[in-house]
Amino acid sequence: MTSRKSHGKKKNDRNVTPERLISEAASFLERGRFREAIEHYKKLLDLDRNPDWVEGLARAYEGRARELAGKGMFEEALGVWQNRSRICGKPLAQGPYFDWILAAKKMNAGELLRLLSDPEQTDRREEIEKILLLPLFCLPEKEFSALPSGTPFLDHCRLAREALSRFATGQFDLMDGLLGQIPFRSPFSVWKLLLKALSVVGKEPEEAGRILSRIPAGGPFDPLVLAVRTAALPEKDRFSALSALSPEGRQLVLELWGCPGDLVPFASELASPGADTPRKLFSILEKYRRNLPKDLLDAFVPRLLVHMPEKASSLPSLLPGLPSWKIDRIRSLQAEQRGDLDGATLGWEIVAEKLAEAEGVRAGKEVALILRRLGTGLRSNYSPGTDPGQNAKAAGFFKRSLEFDPYDRETLLWLARISLESSDLRSCGQTLVTLLDLSPEDPEVLMLAAEHAGRTGAHKKAIVFCHRILVIDPSNAEVRRKKGRAHLDEARKLIRGDFFPGARKELAAADPLLCEKEDRKRLQLLEALSGAKEGKTSGPLFPGLSGKDGISLPDLFLLAAEAERLNLSREKLLPKADLSSRKKHPARELVDLAACLSEEASSDRSVGSALAFLRPRLEKISLKGLSAEEIGAVCDALLKHGENGLAGKIAGNGLAIHRKDPLLTFLSVLAAAPRSMEELGETRNKNLFVAFQEANSRGDLRTAARITDFMERLIKDQETEGDPEEDRALFDELMADLKWALKAKEYEGIQVIAQNVLGHDTVREVRERFSGNRKRQAEEFVRLIGRFYDLL
Numbered sequence: 001m002t003s004r005k006s007h008g009k010k011k012n013d014r015n016v017t018p019e020r021l022i023s024e025a026a027s028f029l030e031r032g033r034f035r036e037a038i039e040h041y042k043k044l045l046d047l048d049r050n051p052d053w054v055e056g057l058a059r060a061y062e063g064r065a066r067e068l069a070g071k072g073m074f075e076e077a078l079g080v081w082q083n084r085s086r087i088c089g090k091p092l093a094q095g096p097y098f099d100w101i102l103a104a105k106k107m108n109a110g111e112l113l114r115l116l117s118d119p120e121q122t123d124r125r126e127e128i129e130k131i132l133l134l135p136l137f138c139l140p141e142k143e144f145s146a147l148p149s150g151t152p153f154l155d156h157c158r159l160a161r162e163a164l165s166r167f168a169t170g171q172f173d174l175m176d177g178l179l180g181q182i183p184f185r186s187p188f189s190v191w192k193l194l195l196k197a198l199s200v201v202g203k204e205p206e207e208a209g210r211i212l213s214r215i216p217a218g219g220p221f222d223p224l225v226l227a228v229r230t231a232a233l234p235e236k237d238r239f240s241a242l243s244a245l246s247p248e249g250r251q252l253v254l255e256l257w258g259c260p261g262d263l264v265p266f267a268s269e270l271a272s273p274g275a276d277t278p279r280k281l282f283s284i285l286e287k288y289r290r291n292l293p294k295d296l297l298d299a300f301v302p303r304l305l306v307h308m309p310e311k312a313s314s315l316p317s318l319l320p321g322l323p324s325w326k327i328d329r330i331r332s333l334q335a336e337q338r339g340d341l342d343g344a345t346l347g348w349e350i351v352a353e354k355l356a357e358a359e360g361v362r363a364g365k366e367v368a369l370i371l372r373r374l375g376t377g378l379r380s381n382y383s384p385g386t387d388p389g390q391n392a393k394a395a396g397f398f399k400r401s402l403e404f405d406p407y408d409r410e411t412l413l414w415l416a417r418i419s420l421e422s423s424d425l426r427s428c429g430q431t432l433v434t435l436l437d438l439s440p441e442d443p444e445v446l447m448l449a450a451e452h453a454g455r456t457g458a459h460k461k462a463i464v465f466c467h468r469i470l471v472i473d474p475s476n477a478e479v480r481r482k483k484g485r486a487h488l489d490e491a492r493k494l495i496r497g498d499f500f501p502g503a504r505k506e507l508a509a510a511d512p513l514l515c516e517k518e519d520r521k522r523l524q525l526l527e528a529l530s531g532a533k534e535g536k537t538s539g540p541l542f543p544g545l546s547g548k549d550g551i552s553l554p555d556l557f558l559l560a561a562e563a564e565r566l567n568l569s570r571e572k573l574l575p576k577a578d579l580s581s582r583k584k585h586p587a588r589e590l591v592d593l594a595a596c597l598s599e600e601a602s603s604d605r606s607v608g609s610a611l612a613f614l615r616p617r618l619e620k621i622s623l624k625g626l627s628a629e630e631i632g633a634v635c636d637a638l639l640k641h642g643e644n645g646l647a648g649k650i651a652g653n654g655l656a657i658h659r660k661d662p663l664l665t666f667l668s669v670l671a672a673a674p675r676s677m678e679e680l681g682e683t684r685n686k687n688l689f690v691a692f693q694e695a696n697s698r699g700d701l702r703t704a705a706r707i708t709d710f711m712e713r714l715i716k717d718q719e720t721e722g723d724p725e726e727d728r729a730l731f732d733e734l735m736a737d738l739k740w741a742l743k744a745k746e747y748e749g750i751q752v753i754a755q756n757v758l759g760h761d762t763v764r765e766v767r768e769r770f771s772g773n774r775k776r777q778a779e780e781f782v783r784l785i786g787r788f789y790d791l792l
Helices: 002-015 018-030 034-047 051-070 074-088 097-104 109-116 119-137 141-145 152-168 172-180 187-200 205-212 222-231 235-244 247-256 261-270 278-287 294-305 309-318 324-337 341-380 388-404 409-421 425-438 443-455 459-472 477-496 500-513 517-534 553-565 570-577 587-598 605-620 628-640 644-657 662-672 677-698 701-721 724-743 747-758 760-769 774-791
Strands: none
Touching: 018 034, 018 051, 034 051, 051 074, 074 097, 119 152, 119 187, 152 172, 152 187, 172 187, 187 205, 187 222, 205 222, 222 247, 235 247, 247 261, 261 278, 278 294, 294 324, 324 341, 341 388, 341 409, 341 747, 341 760, 388 409, 409 425, 409 443, 425 443, 443 459, 443 477, 459 477, 477 500, 477 517, 477 553, 500 517, 517 553, 553 587, 553 605, 587 628, 605 644, 628 644, 628 662, 644 662, 662 677, 662 701, 677 701, 724 747, 724 774, 747 760, 747 774, 760 774
């Protein structure tokens, strides 16, 4: 059977054509399959010694040899290289041959020199000398002295080695003398430039760089040239360039820079490629910690441990005596890294307290910075009107921050903004007094002061603050408009008090400042209403507002709102406004009215009164021609001012046109203002679910997010109400967990729960009362949590 298989194989081999062998050999060579390429080319050479086939076999041998050398198999690579020379007639001492010999340690330097004196290698002597240059130069003295003498190449190498020895001992005159004996054309003449650069690199790095630039690239001493060139770089570029050097090169450069000997290995590893990752840096610091200054370890190890929570146990050995507040700081940063915002908040509070206790007045600004950071963190997740409690917590952090740094501008600004948003105008005013003392010409402070003055009815002050900003920034259009509106507010105040000359003066001052269309209309209205109230108006009251079709819906709203603000009777004014010719209004005016409403404050009572007056007209308007988004904008504007009934009706009418539109579906439910899942009902719940899916499918992510927030708020409110029996069961389970945590000494976990249940102030009070005794603090937290639920 075996003989048959063998016979069959031979038969198949005989059937392989030269054309097929040529094609397959070239394909194998191109794909880097060198062994198969060698076999195919050898078969071709059995047929004919074609030069192209000989060259193909030589390339295949070279590829296979380099492949083996790349795996560290130098002896095998040398065997393939020798076959290349024997079969293909290629020179043996070519390419990487000598490098592989040295790597395989098959031949010492003496044997290499004997090969160099081989008459067959005369034509390649220069190339071989270049290959031998570095290995010979680096031979240990014992081996080098045993080499035969009398060859120029070896004599020049001996002079270069001796010159380097004189350089190392500072005998520069003797060094120059030895280098002078090396001919210019010798491959060792490069040492003249290298040693000269080395001798000046410490004092004249620029001169060293110029000398090195005369050394041609591609020589065996390139690694040393690169190291010396790195040593000659400007200080700002040095350390980053070290990573391109070998470990030996980095060590040489660091020594040339005067790095202390015990720190050279540390600095070399620190500059190695890939050493800029937290884990690698930490391992280097840990490895050399006994040789490093304590200040350096204290500064860098905690920062690295933030990214490696599993290494936190190394802290005591790495940083003995580290203050506890620094350990808590690491834990807080770790909590931030894993997204545990509640744990991070509590952790930073603990850090602030411990730091204040440990460092006293010296740490005041740092403690203030931590507390301000907590406040700004809460503010970044806050939208006005969504979570007043969160806003209040942020204000608490800012107030505590000011206890440690009373005149910090950023903190005071944050506190003033929060007070203004929450309508705590008194607190806002007190904060602004401090800010104005600190920064009397700060545009941001002046803008807040103008806003506060307007909210308190001090319109003259608002005008003054705006004027001060415009002195600094005359082209600020927003401030110009704000100043113009403050003049309008002051004019309204004077018209209500029947002080018409002063009102006219304020309106005249507002005129050049107001450019927006709506602002111009308000100005015209106030001028007309002031004249009507003073009794100086005759004829049509508002000729500028009434077109050929009568007064528009937005203009009628402005008229009704301004009349309400001035305590004027609409019944007396409106007949003069030529409203009789306008019974209906087009749908587009409804959209314009929504834009007008968005400009009004939700707390302005005159808006509600004006909308009540307009309601009969609004209910009659056809929505045909309006998009769902435009109808939604109208509903949102009405909801802002508490007109839920009207908004719900318009949303319903919109759904009759745009069936199952997700935005209008949501707004119709929102207008009904359900306060619980029970009030929402099954039908509305289902409609919202369908609307959510439809919004997602359309890519309307804003509507989908609004539906999600609305449902979460209802569910949260329902959970807050709770079932007494279920609450008791949950409480019992919580208390069991807390007691287990006490036994397991999980004090940090207990503190986090206490923070959520009892709040920041209580936690801080307990920590102050039982300062330093974590067990006693945890026991008190458990007791207070139990009492809290009993009271509920």
